[in-house]
Amino acid sequence: PSRAPPSSPCSAPSSSHFSLALTNTLVMGLAFSSLYQWVFGGREYKVVMVGLDNAGKTTILYRLHLGDVISTQPTVGSNVEEVTHRNVRFQVWDLGGQDKLRKVWTTYYCGANAVVLVVDSMDRERIHLVREELAAITCNEELRSAALLVLANKQDCEGAMTAVEITEHLKLHSNKEHAWQIQPCSATQGKGLFEGMDWIAHTLRNKR
Numbered sequence: 001p002s003r004a005p006p007s008s009p010c011s012a013p014s015s016s017h018f019s020l021a022l023t024n025t026l027v028m029g030l031a032f033s034s035l036y037q038w039v040f041g042g043r044e045y046k047v048v049m050v051g052l053d054n055a056g057k058t059t060i061l062y063r064l065h066l067g068d069v070i071s072t073q074p075t076v077g078s079n080v081e082e083v084t085h086r087n088v089r090f091q092v093w094d095l096g097g098q099d100k101l102r103k104v105w106t107t108y109y110c111g112a113n114a115v116v117l118v119v120d121s122m123d124r125e126r127i128h129l130v131r132e133e134l135a136a137i138t139c140n141e142e143l144r145s146a147a148l149l150v151l152a153n154k155q156d157c158e159g160a161m162t163a164v165e166i167t168e169h170l171k172l173h174s175n176k177e178h179a180w181q182i183q184p185c186s187a188t189q190g191k192g193l194f195e196g197m198d199w200i201a202h203t204l205r206n207k208r
Contacts, residue, residue: 044082044089045204046111050133051118052126053097056153059187060118061094064197069188074098078108085194088201092116102133109142114200118151119170121160121184127169134170138177147203148180149196156186179203 049057058072058079065081075096083090095105115137119130137143150172152163163184167173172180181199185192 044091045113045200047090047092047114047116047200048105048108048112049092049094049116049118050102050105050137051097052102052120052123052129052133054123055097055118055120056187057094057097057118060116060151060153060185060193061092063187063190064092064193067190069190075101077101083197085197086201088205090197090200106140106142109140112143112146113204114147114149115143116149116151116196116200118153119166121152121154121162121166122157124161127161127166131170138175144177145207146178147200147207148175148178149200150180150182151192151196152182152184153187155184155192156189 049061051057053074058075059069061079061081061083062068062070062072064083064085075094077096079094081092081094083092093108095101095108117130117134117137119127138148150166150170152161152166154160161169163182167182172182181196181203183192183196183199185196187193
């Protein structure tokens with residue numbers, strides 16, 4: 001009697017086997033996705049970075065995004081990049097700091113989870129303007145639940161205001177509405193930036 005030829009090890013699987021494999025793959029993918037969301041939150045946090053012109057915001061953004069210092073120009077409008085730090089994704093908006101641009105910062109506040117206020121630690125003459133902008137930020141209804149990180153930039157420069165001085169100038173201790181932290185840093189040297197992002201990540205995770 002005739003016999004069917006033996007099946008080749010390279011022959012295509014039956015449709016039932018294929019469907020089962022596909023189902024198993026989908027189940028595993030969904031399980032991994034659920035685990036990822038449980039561990040890491042499965043979301044992206046929105047961060048708005050503000051400060052007066054020449055404070056170093058754009059340098060900080062690209063130091064965080066690329067890990068290096070790049071040549072920058074004064075920001076007209078905004079820059080936005082995704083920054084991933086310790087498995088947490090941040091959508092970071094760098095907003096222009098010139099006087100006319102500061103007037104439109106509020107249009108970017110919707111949905112922000114954190115505010116990074118960058119202070120030029122060498123600019124003693126305009127620290128009162130920073131205090132005024134901070135007062136407007138802390139009173140803004142759309143930012144009522146946002147965490148506040150103050151980056152005291154340019155700490156590598158001789159004569160820079162210390163974090164303690166800036167805290168006093170900005171009256172940070174009177175801010176009872178927001179979780180806040182001040183972090184000394186140097187954008188050009190990359191010091192203190194990721195410590196600041198650690199604080200944001202920790203603070204936002206604890207608020208979930």
